[in-house]
Amino acid sequence: MVPARRRGLADEVADRIRDAIFDGGYALGSPLREVELAEALGVSRGPVREALLKLEREGLVRSEWHRGTTVTALSDEDAAELGSLRAALDGLAVGLVVDRAPEEALAAIDAVVRRMERATGEHEMVRCDLDFHDAVYAAAGHRRLREAWQAIRSQVHLFLLTRIGAATDGYLASIPAEHRELAAALRARDRETALALFAEHRRQAFDVLSGRTD
Incomplete structure (x- = not known):
């Protein structure tokens, strides 16, 4: 040995x-x-x-x-692969949260949103963004799904750093509102709306990177 x-x-x-x-x-x-x-x-x-x-x-x-x-500086291909994988993981997580997340898990998601509303800098906001998704995956109550998220979490953090490097206009103001909507849809157990909002949340970040802000 x-x-x-x-x-x-x-x-x-x-x-x-x-x-x-x-x-x-x-x-x-x-x-x-x-x-x-x-x-x-x-x-x-x-x-x-x-x-x-x-x-x-x-x-x-x-x-x-x-x-x-x-x-690591993420290439366009890296970002696209992360996006497609996140879409798959988010879809499963949202479904599980809507179906079975207990009140305390939803409260933990809400608590991160309140922290986001107090964030004073881009890097603090990025950390809150990741913490929000940590809370969502924890609320799903699926160990292997949470491990799959943890395996790409650092790379998603890099993606968000790349996003704020591309543009910060309105970032601090808009991100808390986006996450309030995500949390509200999960709390309402509205699967269709939650899935649509999570997809839009991912799309907006990619649009910033590609220069599409309209």
Whole structure:
């Protein structure tokens, strides 16, 4: 058997790098150099290397022999694939929430909407957006569905960062209202309306990326 290794430090380093990416400290496509990261975090290169491998599995960074490691910049194909997969996952989640979500799960969704209404910056709003969908998938009560969402969550976060990088006009004002409508449809157990609103929510973000804002 391979000897056990202490992975706590690598996990902590991964958390720090992930947070820096999500807070805008590292722009999409920017390089991540092991030596610089190790010095900044006060650790050796070993935990940094392990952390970058973990983040690569999440889809947050990409490693190429001639370029080193960079923060993932989503291509049009990446965005399209994420969108189609989210559509499938959202469809199942919405149906399960409408059919069987308990009151406390719906209340948790409503609570995230109230947090969104108090958000003061784009990055905080993006985190609230992800938290909203976390709450929806939790309310679905389907473990494997929730795990499937978690597997792409970091990449969806990158997608939302790409979206605010493309345009921020009206973003802080419009996103809470969108999510209030989503939450209201789920609470009303209105499957058809909820599915339509979730689809429109995804479409609007893609339209911003493609320059279609009308």
